[in-house]
Amino acid sequence: MSKEKTKLQIESEKVEVLVNQTNTKIIELGGHSQHLYGALDLIQSLFDKIRNVPSDRQKEYEEIKQIRLTWKQQVDKIENDYETATKVHTGGGIAGAGLGVGVAMLGPTAAMGVATTFGVASTGTAISTLSGAAATNAALAWLGGGTLAAGGGGMAGGSALLALAGPIGWTLAGIAIIGSGLLMWKAKSDKERLENVFLLISKRDQTSYKEAIVELNERISRIINETQMLNAAMINIVTFGTDYNKMTEEQQYTLGSYVNLMNSSTQLLVNPIMGLQPKFSEEDFNRFKSRFYPCTDIRLYCEKNKDLIIYIANLLYKITTDETDRKLLAKSFKKNKEFIEKMKIDKNNIDLELFNVVDRILKFTYTYHKKS
Template sequence: MGIATTFGVASTGTAISTLSGAAATNAALAWLGGGALAAGGGGMAAGNAFLALAGPVGWAIAGVALVGSGLLLWKEKSDQNRLEDIFTLISKRDVKSYELAIVEINERINRIQDESQKLNCATEKTRAFGLDYNLMTEAQQYELGSYVNLMNSSTQLLVNPITGLQPKYDKDNLKEYIAFSKKKIDDKQKSLMVSLSNLLYKINLDERDKTLLWKSFKGNKKFLSSIGMSKKDFEFSIIETVTDALKHKYRSEQG
């Protein structure tokens, strides 16, 4: 999103960096999605999908953008400062995850390069083995088997998810919490709870913090529209349930 808003160009030809508010966000999402639909790109939907693929990266951006857009509505400077502090904590938490992800990616790249060379050598060597496994010598069969194992392990380097970019809280975590708490949560709130739980994971909140966040969400029409809820429906109990669900998650992690 930083690259999109700094270097991207809207479908109108206007630099996104000169736009502000919803116009800038929508233009950046469309740019990430390959351009506006009218220009043959994927539009905002594709941009949102791109962010969703980024796991917690997308959730953090979405959360900061939605709540951050309402920061200026606060009359009390102390309340605004506290909300900014909360999202600073969220950013610092995510930076650590991204740093771990970069280390893991670099390690994978090194292993992929090394194993690619080994597989290239294996490809050349096994050409002489023929195509009939039963006609190969026992030594060739064992060697071929070791190359198959090497290929399988190399494939995992490409398809296994990057640990640092995985969601902190998923639908399975929510299912476990619902079974434990016996609470009834409708489908619309389930999706919201997973998103908010990822946003607030490992962020310590007191009662004042929870109230500030609730009022920020509740007072943000764009956020409410994105989750298909009215201002009346977004009750404080949603924030309470999210924090309770996270406490259950923490207990499970501690064993």
């Protein structure tokens, strides 16, 4: 007879279902982004043939083109780095087991989905500017919950990923790994306290993913619509001729409106899905740290434990804890060998002080965002 599932197991499974649905939507978004990019590429070729375009319009058009080309370079980098990483970790084979939807075969469509969904890493650094391994790890963390290829890859990139992984990484690494550590607690009251904290995290994340799926659907709808508008624009442009000075005033005005359309369409490619950005960012971390002089103990402590602080701050964002909760959380993290190994962190850095500092940082962050 199978053992009845706990409330936490039930809620965690709901989160996992939503994560998979989110990943499916990211892949779907990638397919539509691919069509949009193709339409932008074609209309660009038509604009390139037009002579005597006013310098201000030409400059605007060139800037739009550069943004799009940079985005495509980012897509190519994610795809190529992933292919390299999987070969390294699997001895030439393509990893599949344990990865999120679409990760086993991270082709152009999936890579476009990642690039459009996340845009930049949580640090504010464009994925394309990260080193090969970091770029790949960021993409894998987002799509695969932080799990890299079979063959002992574990949590891709270890502690470096703590500050890079998006909320999918936070959820699976937090709930699945740390939540499993609840089994070691003998005192029922302690176990229930911790379980309640993780239940709150699970329910918060369910809400986040549901909202993200709505946002992804809205983005897909807009991309489909603007792709159709670009296709209609191309049919029109070919009737204008290739000399701007010989176009009618109405044609020139229409051409200008198409530049605006290209701009808005490009933004649909490069602007991230906000619901899938980390709840607590490196910018939030730096804002808190900057309040203290360079050599103060709190600033030095934050700098030493930056990645871990950002990770825990994301995990506990908008989750109310008291001193007892934080003591139990610190003990749970520290005793959980699987978490320590997968995250490649020093267990000596995990203590009550760490969780109290995170609580202080989060309270400051809530106040700041409420005022701003």
